[in-house]
Amino acid sequence: MGNMPDVLLLVGRLNYVWTNTESLLIYMIAHQLGVDKEAAIVVFLTLNTTRARIDLVERLAKRSATPAADRGFILDVMGRLKRVSRLRNKYNHSIYAFNEKGDIASTQLMRLVETDDSILYGKVEQMDQREMRQLEKGIAEIADISKMLWGFIHASPALKDAL
Template identity: 35%
Template structure:
């Protein structure tokens, strides 16, 4: 018995109705795009955290950072290095908090980057369908289906606001981290 495919959308009807929903659609897509941009800028900030933790040049930290191919691996490296090298409790606590804030945003960013967008007959985004399999009641299905209502859009708007704040906080933290660790010259290392 062949697999059952979902019915194909009526593309002509969607294209005909889409202009009536263009403003809302652009707003949603702009927020999702900003989420990706803000998240990416924050992930890249951890290159500078690595630079300070390892006391290396930016290019060296970027090579190490990009060699690890997942965000989780990159953050694990930052955590492990901080555990070994960072003795200043206030700086260590601040770094832990910054990492937690970034991870919270990562969950939302992953949700919007790894989902299927469901559209209604007018071409309006109505739901996201997570692509991660979900098990409930002993049955495996495609991931959670979530409505794209105004509350959900505001969740993205708020995440963007928090990511912008996180970026500033990461920049503010770098001098504190450097001071907590000192440099090779200050530690008497060659």
């Protein structure tokens, strides 16, 4: 069972590292479109989902004008970001069940899965030590992605000026 303060601390850290990392997409958009930071912020905020922002960065990277090294780096990092976004979405779009001691016993994902003849919803997962380790691993992965993006940003002369 997950001790509520420990789980909430990890979910808070997950959201903190996610938000800071997602905001770096502004610089990736600026770099790929050749616009200033203000214009990139407008584009970033106009796209109202994380998935749309990642898709834009990936699609821009796939243009023939994108240097191969940049393309490979961007597609790799965006792929990693999409994979770890599942963990973030899980903890932001779940209902938490508590045991009699007030500890978080499980999460129930609030998502529909529709088949030809039925609707499934609410996958339940126990909030155990394995899940706590998954949260910690996800936080570390997002932090690593952030470091990689910062390295890319600092290596780009055009992006250094935007900082």
